[in-house]
Amino acid sequence: MSSPKYLTGDKAAINEFIDKFDTFLFDCDGVLWSGDHVFDGVIDTIQMLHEKGKRTVFVTNNSTKSRQDYLKKLTALNIPATVEDVFGSAYSSAIYISRVLKQASQPKPKVFVIGEAGIETELASENVDFLGGTDPALRRDITPEDFKALADGTGLDPDVGLVLCGLDFHINYLKLSTAFAYLRTGATFMATNTDSTLPMNHSFFPGAGSVSSIPLANMVGGGKMPVACGKPSQAMMDAVEGKFQLDRARTCMVGDRLETDIKFGIDGRLGGTLAVLTGVMKKHDFEKEDAVTRPAFYVDKVSDLGVATD
Amino acid sequence: MSSPKYLTGDKAAINEFIDKFDTFLFDCDGVLWSGDHVFDGVIDTIQMLHEKGKRTVFVTNNSTKSRQDYLKKLTALNIPATVEDVFGSAYSSAIYISRVLKQASQPKPKVFVIGEAGIETELASENVDFLGGTDPALRRDITPEDFKALADGTGLDPDVGLVLCGLDFHINYLKLSTAFAYLRTGATFMATNTDSTLPMNHSFFPGAGSVSSIPLANMVGGGKMPVACGKPSQAMMDAVEGKFQLDRARTCMVGDRLETDIKFGIDGRLGGTLAVLTGVMKKHDFEKEDAVTRPAFYVDKVSDLGVATD
Numbered sequence: 370m371s372s373p374k375y376l377t378g379d380k381a382a383i384n385e386f387i388d389k390f391d392t393f394l395f396d397c398d399g400v401l402w403s404g405d406h407v408f409d410g411v412i413d414t415i416q417m418l419h420e421k422g423k424r425t426v427f428v429t430n431n432s433t434k435s436r437q438d439y440l441k442k443l444t445a446l447n448i449p450a451t452v453e454d455v456f457g458s459a460y461s462s463a464i465y466i467s468r469v470l471k472q473a474s475q476p477k478p479k480v481f482v483i484g485e486a487g488i489e490t491e492l493a494s495e496n497v498d499f500l501g502g503t504d505p506a507l508r509r510d511i512t513p514e515d516f517k518a519l520a521d522g523t524g525l526d527p528d529v530g531l532v533l534c535g536l537d538f539h540i541n542y543l544k545l546s547t548a549f550a551y552l553r554t555g556a557t558f559m560a561t562n563t564d565s566t567l568p569m570n571h572s573f574f575p576g577a578g579s580v581s582s583i584p585l586a587n588m589v590g591g592g593k594m595p596v597a598c599g600k601p602s603q604a605m606m607d608a609v610e611g612k613f614q615l616d617r618a619r620t621c622m623v624g625d626r627l628e629t630d631i632k633f634g635i636d637g638r639l640g641g642t643l644a645v646l647t648g649v650m651k652k653h654d655f656e657k658e659d660a661v662t663r664p665a666f667y668v669d670k671v672s673d674l675g676v677a678t679d
Numbered sequence: 680m681s682s683p684k685y686l687t688g689d690k691a692a693i694n695e696f697i698d699k700f701d702t703f704l705f706d707c708d709g710v711l712w713s714g715d716h717v718f719d720g721v722i723d724t725i726q727m728l729h730e731k732g733k734r735t736v737f738v739t740n741n742s743t744k745s746r747q748d749y750l751k752k753l754t755a756l757n758i759p760a761t762v763e764d765v766f767g768s769a770y771s772s773a774i775y776i777s778r779v780l781k782q783a784s785q786p787k788p789k790v791f792v793i794g795e796a797g798i799e800t801e802l803a804s805e806n807v808d809f810l811g812g813t814d815p816a817l818r819r820d821i822t823p824e825d826f827k828a829l830a831d832g833t834g835l836d837p838d839v840g841l842v843l844c845g846l847d848f849h850i851n852y853l854k855l856s857t858a859f860a861y862l863r864t865g866a867t868f869m870a871t872n873t874d875s876t877l878p879m880n881h882s883f884f885p886g887a888g889s890v891s892s893i894p895l896a897n898m899v900g901g902g903k904m905p906v907a908c909g910k911p912s913q914a915m916m917d918a919v920e921g922k923f924q925l926d927r928a929r930t931c932m933v934g935d936r937l938e939t940d941i942k943f944g945i946d947g948r949l950g951g952t953l954a955v956l957t958g959v960m961k962k963h964d965f966e967k968e969d970a971v972t973r974p975a976f977y978v979d980k981v982s983d984l985g986v987a988t989d
Contacts, residue, residue: 511848520882538821540855542848545885553883565897572830573863575855579897584889587875 399648410672432561458599477530484535562599709958720982742845742871768909787840794845844891872909
């Protein structure tokens with residue numbers, strides 16, 4: 370792996386970098402904003418890219434929000450976007466599942482969901498039947514009757530053939546037990562994404578992987594992991610390419626996570642990857658000898674690209 | 680590793696086996712009972728061992744119950760025992776923590792608990808200050824205020840120096856977030872046990888490791904795992920030895936989990952290990968070539984030892 374090129378402050382290099390690409394895929398949290406705070410200069414930078422005829426796509430692993438929810442967030446922060454520019458792991462999962470279930474003429478067509486409303490909205494948009502999710506009937510303590518019904522199968526829907534795990538702020542023992550019971554009956558194991566942590570309020574909280582898929586994988590044992598539809602999974606890249614008819618060589622992934630965003634771009638053989646240091650990643654992470662992967666370029670912050678307009 | 684000796688039906692071999700030992704350490708669930716159903720012949724077998732002057736100790740990774748709670752269960756099932764015969768992972772953890780905290784003159788003397796009342800009872804019995812656990816204030820959804828208070832530290836008790844994870848039927852996002860925040864401030868990471876599953880109602884449910892320590896280890900990253908006080912951790916064996924003044928060479932561990940019970944006995948250099956096939960373990964698990972470990976002896980069920988009295 371060659372050394373990443375540092376672009377901050379180098380106007381000529383930035384112009385050359387921008388000229389290489391038609392499409393920029395942006396991770397959002399830690400790149401464009403942190404929580405509800407949009408980073409200075411981000412809006413101008415996105416506008417500058419649009420003025421130069423570039424397409425910007427917002428590619429997020431956050432599965433709690435649907436594309437419409439995400440657009441609301443972008444709009445509230447004055448970031449120019451349409452719903453078509455948003456690509457989330459819930460949407461990616463819904464497309465993948467709908468295709469998988471259709472192709473297999475799946476005899477068990479329902480999905481048991483661990484997650485929030487964003488997943489439900491996207492599954493519904495692809496006409497996939499689901500249960501679990503935000504159902505208030507599952508937001509409670511487990512009872513002796515539940516133990517019995519999950520053990521003997523009477524508490525399970527025989528039409529469930531797939532478990533989809535995402536970030537669930539209402540995770541509990543009953544949901545984990547139910548998902549585990551479906552997996553033991555042979556349900557396909559999928560995850561919107563397996564991020565270990567969730568950046569919030571300039572700190573870190575449990576991520577999707579830590580609350581649902583990692584615990585379930587540990588129960589199932591044998592090293593079995595879910596098919597993940599978020600970055601860095603190429604299921605997501607294929608879906609993005611299919612929707613936007615990308616020329617991968619003229620596409621650049623911009624992100625703040627080495628093992629998620631940068632790996633996503635490199636595994637997807639994109640023309641470029643750009644790391645920003647406003648989120649999780651530190652320069653040390655990709656400069657150290659045993660770095661998992663390395664971006665092609667890096668800047669301190671997204672708005673450092675803005676000097677191209679000077 | 681040599682082949683385990685099969686004792687079922689071999690009266691002479693059983694008598695020889697029993698004569699080798701003064702103390703039998705019994706795992707409980709899957710060995711003596713399943714759920715609330717005591718296996719046939721178990722009571723007679725325990726009595727037979729007592730009549731032969733053997734000591735029986737009940738060594739359980741179940742941290743949701745205190746020793747007193749466990750004694751109630753044993754008594755309800757007519758298994759002869761006193762509270763002194765019970766050794767659980769909650770008790771083992773309390774002893775370990777109390778010693779660790781005392782030795783280090785720990786400036787942060789409080790323990791944040793993920794778990795049920797059993798852990799609290801045992802910590803209290805060792806005069807260890809704790810918070811979390813069954814506190815109703817944590818049995819609720821996370822709020823924006825919680826995110827803020829955990830991120831800026833105002834929601835954390837500055838005296839917490841240790842996080843103890845066990846099985847929690849009321850696990851939720853708020854508890855995991857709080858434990859994660861303490862771990863990030865440098866708290867020591869401990870677990871009563873890290874069992875992946877919990878046998879219940881002749882089926883399997885999420886175990887202690889899957890609901891608390893594995894998710895937290897995944898968030899913390901870098902392969903960091905908690906110090907575990909349950910089987911197969913030798914912290915538990917040391918505590919058992921200290922309490923009962925065991926002669927390890929004349930002690931046998933009886934259990935139904937290869938990686939928990941049998942490993943516990945072998946790592947502890949006990950004189951013997953006996954596997955039973957009434958729980959998780961199948962004969963194939965220790966007969967296959969890449970078996971993690973192998974018991975010295977096995978029987979179909981504990982009561983097969985009972986023919987020694989014939």
